[in-house]
Amino acid sequence: MAEMTAEGKAPEVLFWVGCAGSFDDRAKRITKAIAKILHASGTSFAVLGQEESCTGDPARRAGNEFLFQMQAAMNIQVLNGYGIQRIITGCPHCFNTLRNEYPELGGQYEVMHHTQFIRELIEQGKLRMADGQPFKGKRITFHDPCYLGRANGEYLAPREVIAKLDAELIEMRRCKQNAMCCGAGGAQMFKDAEKGNREVNVARTDDVLETGANVVATGCPFCNTMMTDGVKLAEREDIVVKDIAELIAEAADLV
Numbered sequence: 001m002a003e004m005t006a007e008g009k010a011p012e013v014l015f016w017v018g019c020a021g022s023f024d025d026r027a028k029r030i031t032k033a034i035a036k037i038l039h040a041s042g043t044s045f046a047v048l049g050q051e052e053s054c055t056g057d058p059a060r061r062a063g064n065e066f067l068f069q070m071q072a073a074m075n076i077q078v079l080n081g082y083g084i085q086r087i088i089t090g091c092p093h094c095f096n097t098l099r100n101e102y103p104e105l106g107g108q109y110e111v112m113h114h115t116q117f118i119r120e121l122i123e124q125g126k127l128r129m130a131d132g133q134p135f136k137g138k139r140i141t142f143h144d145p146c147y148l149g150r151a152n153g154e155y156l157a158p159r160e161v162i163a164k165l166d167a168e169l170i171e172m173r174r175c176k177q178n179a180m181c182c183g184a185g186g187a188q189m190f191k192d193a194e195k196g197n198r199e200v201n202v203a204r205t206d207d208v209l210e211t212g213a214n215v216v217a218t219g220c221p222f223c224n225t226m227m228t229d230g231v232k233l234a235e236r237e238d239i240v241v242k243d244i245a246e247l248i249a250e251a252a253d254l255v
Contacts, residue, residue, distance in 0.1 A: 001046040001082055011046040013038075013117070014079075016089040016098065019054050020221035026228070027221035033249035034090050034114050040254035041126040045088075051078050055097040062187040069105075072097075076107040090114045090245060092147035092220045093185075099152070113148055115158040115219050115244050122164060130253035135167040140247075141213035142169065143204070143227055144179035145220035158219050158244055165251050170211040180204050182226035189222050205230030208239070216241045 004011060015038065021031040038045050056071035079087075087109050089095050099111035112120075121127040140162055148154050155176045162169055174180045183193070183200030193199060205227065208216055216231065218224045218241060228241045 001048050002051065004046045005082060009044075010083070012044040013086045013088050013112075014082075014084045015045045015047050016055075016087050016091075016094055017047055017052060018089060018091040018094045018221070021090055022052075024221060024225070026225065030090055030221060030224070030243040030245055033243065033245040034088075036249045036254055037118060037121070037127065037245060037252065040252065041121045043121070043126070048078065055094050055102075057093045057097045058187040058190060060097075060101070061185075062190075072102060072105050072107070076102060076105055079107060079109065084109060086110045086112070088112045088114055088117045090219075090221065090243070092145040092151075093222070096147040096151050113152075113154060113157065113219065115148075115161050116154065118161050118245065118248055119157045122161070127248075128253050129164055129166070129251050133166040134250055135165040135215065135247065138165075138167040138215055139170050139211070139213045140165065140167045140215040140217050141172055141208055141211045142175070142217045142219075142244075143172070143182065143208070143223055144175060145218070145223050146179075146181050146185045148219055149179055150177065158217070161244055161248060162217055165247060167215075170213050172207040172211055174207055180207060182220075182223045184222035184226045189225075199230075201226040201230040202233060205234055209234065209236070214239060215247070217247060218243050 017031055020027040053075055054071055056068035060068035087098055095111055095113045142158055182204055216227050218227060224241060224243055231239050231241055
């Protein structure tokens, strides 16, 4: 963003990468998939790079409001300084915080989850699927991220994007408004689980196994980690877990 501004240019959108997308090796592949889609669609975008800090979501969920306020204020200062108006992100946690919690602190932006933006690109004809679909005939189930679904009411975008893959979408018994958390939300990703007889992601993986799906589609880096761990624990090497951006990057004509 700093380089683009120095050249007197302004991007169409700011790609908010997020902590997971920046530092987690598995999530970096999701970041690259989103970037490939943006490049292929001709979308002018920029990232903040080292100027991007955590949105403060984990701090607020864990009860450290002071730290959240500090992180949010710093990010808002940077975003407003660049005159950012439209943001896309691959993380529902960042999406929820930027969209719903930053406005009261002076950060007014149009914020889109990457599945919403990918759907927009497809509808505008800027992104099309290639011939010889790699997922044709595959059974795909989608795990609803809590902060995209129940927190923000977005259930259609990811499913409409999956529909472009020419695959069979098989819904889990608990889906959409009744979807089950993967177990990582509310800063649980960064702490030991409470006492109990079963991990949440193991129970959620059972929902996946019930569908007989070949692919688990996710829309959140934390969900991706939890579902991947669940599938590994179930010793089901025949099931793959991929973000919707990765599925589209494989299936789209990115020439």
